[in-house]
Amino acid sequence: MVGSEESGSQTGTGAIDLLGAGNARFLDAVGAVQDAAGIEATLARANPYAIVLGCSDSRVPPEIVFDESVGRLFVIRVAANLAGSAEIGTIEFGLARWSSSWATPNAAR
Numbered sequence: 001m002v003g004s005e006e007s008g009s010q011t012g013t014g015a016i017d018l019l020g021a022g023n024a025r026f027l028d029a030v031g032a033v034q035d036a037a038g039i040e041a042t043l044a045r046a047n048p049y050a051i052v053l054g055c056s057d058s059r060v061p062p063e064i065v066f067d068e069s070v071g072r073l074f075v076i077r078v079a080a081n082l083a084g085s086a087e088i089g090t091i092e093f094g095l096a097r098w099s100s101s102w103a104t105p106n107a108a109r
Helices: 010-028 036-044 085-100
Strands: 050-055 073-078 105-106
Touching: 010 073, 050 085
Parallel strands: 050 073, 050 105
Antiparallel strands: none
């Protein structure tokens, strides 16, 4: 596993280094469903087909759970999947902006 250092034991600098390395892999489209053309296509405009209200839990990133690439999901992450007025407003924005046809909660088990 890339960046296999134990989670939570990183210093601030170590965490920044891991995030930077992960971002470099992302930009190089290495080790993920991302491809350079697909990422570049989202620069002008994203066109998500689904809205996902997801838990902030790091174990359930919607893009990975649903095996989707950049720009395909409009993700709102919040602790415990509690949809307050801000989250509902964000979902409404996504529905109005992209006419996404599907909205779903995504929870940790």
